[in-house]
Amino acid sequence: MITHLVFDGVADGPMGVALDIVGAAERVVRAGLVALPEGRLAPRQRVVSVNGEPVRTASGRTFAVDGALGLRGMGPGDVLVLPGLGMATTPEIAAALERPDIVRGVEWVARAATKGVLVAASCSATFVLAASRVLDGRRATTTWWLGPAFAQRFPRVTLSSERMVVESGGVFTAGSAFAHADLMLAILAHTVSPSVAHMVTRYLVLDERASQARYMVLSHLRGSDPAIRKLESFVTSNIERQISIHEMARATATSPRTLARRVAKGLGITPQQFAQRLRIAQAVHLLETTQQSIDDIAARVGYADPAAFRRVFRRETGETPRARRMRSMLREAEAREAPARLRGVKAPPAPARAARAG
Structure with a gap:
């Protein structure tokens, strides 16, 4: 189960993209377009808040959730993801980390990690993840312009702010805003199958990006x-x-x-x-x-x-x-073809050429 933990101020776009990506992955698997490794299942997802109440997004919209976060039944094989908050400055983030709902969320994240749950965050939510101490002694990334503030606040974390996604000891972090898409693809590749993640990128015409540089x-x-x-x-x-x-x-x-x-x-x-x-x-x-x-x-x-x-x-x-050049060429070609989204369509053909090492 992939659980998206949202707080007031959650960024609208990344949250929607995350739901689309996991939903597309589930449809790809159930349509039989990708064979899963033995023991792996189609991904499922839910959205929760710390108290089960709807949250207000960064744009002021009401966002309904499926319930309150609870750790009963969660363990290895489950994922807890924190989408980015709509906060772009250090003072905003500092104030958010003092909010009662986020303080409580930090405690839940720490407890989830001790149960073997895979925890992940993107953009400014990486500060929430780091506050749980789960990232201590690990490598991580965050949105690039907040890198200096992150490094100052969390000196026990080795920051690689040029990277789009970093996995370290089973904890995933990603850079700014729509790097949440990269994060979800990395989580799918890790927990379900790399083939599923790749198929989703092709159906949704997503750009696989390794770096924020x-x-x-x-x-x-x-x-x-x-x-x-x-x-x-x-x-x-x-x-x-x-x-x-x-x-x-x-x-x-x-x-x-x-x-x-x-x-x-x-x-x-x-x-x-x-x-x-x-x-x-x-x-x-x-x-x-x-x-x-x-x-x-x-x-x-x-x-x-x-x-x-x-x-x-x-x-x-x-x-x-x-x-890099080959990926850019393939992306342009696939964009021109404008493949239909998943509604019973056949899998697109594999590219005729593969990128060689440069």
């Missing part, structure tokens, strides 16, 4: 530290070559130590990591919008050694450059 900086920086904005401008103007920390410091009128401190405070990473992510974001753009070779793209974003570029790209995005 390409989304992490440009729009958010407009309100950030001016030194970070200067650094972004300097790196993008010199995207074709590697830049030393001393050059970065001169360009931002700071010392290397001061620049490192300000970037760490603003983004939770080092200046070198920031520059690297800007390069990879540009590389993703070129892979998706041009036919240039991977070696040429590597050179255009400052990597004289294509092998080094491939290693960095895979570390930052979770996939190879070639796989």
Whole structure:
């Protein structure tokens, strides 16, 4: 059983997407489109609140639930998921963690984890999960612009805010807003079957994304530290070559130590990591919008050694450059075909080509 635990302020879109994804998975299995491993069943789901009462969503709508959260009968094989809350700032989240309903929810999450229930959260709800101490000593991700605040509040958690979904010791976390879709697909792959998760992505035309890196900086920086904005401008103007920390410091009128401190405070990473992510974001753009070779793209974003570029790209995005390009091509092709949603339709044919390692 997949149980969605919702609080007042739950984000409308991610919650709806989660219900659609699990519902599609159930229909895929019951239609016989995917054979499950022995002992696995079609997923079922329910939505609960801490007291069984409807909640108000982030947009002010009333959201009905199936009942109150109860742990009787829950154990290994069950899943407790916390959809993101419609909160975008650190003060909002700090205030939410003091709310009686969320304090009670934190206690329920901790108890569920001790019973062997798989627990998961996305976006700002990762703060609720971390408050339960379930993430202590584990790796996790959160929505990228809240990474520094998360790291400061929960120092016992190893944060990988560039990742879209992180699984660590059977606990799942995901990044911002519609990363909840990625979270649900990862949970389906883990608890039901990878084939089911893949089939759902194809029927619902979902984009499988391994990393938040390409989304992490440009729009958010407009309100950030001016030194970070200067650094972004300097790196993008010199995207074709590697830049030393001393050059970065001169360009931002700071010392290397001061620049490192300000970037760490603003983004939770080092200046070198920031520059690297800007390069990879540009590389993703070129892979998706041009036919240039991977070696040429590597050179255009400052990597004289294509092998080094491939290693960095895979570390930052979770996939190879070639796989990224092929996935983009397949996604565009499937979108053009506009496959019908699950209403007795046949499974779509497998892609003619598979991505090779890049």
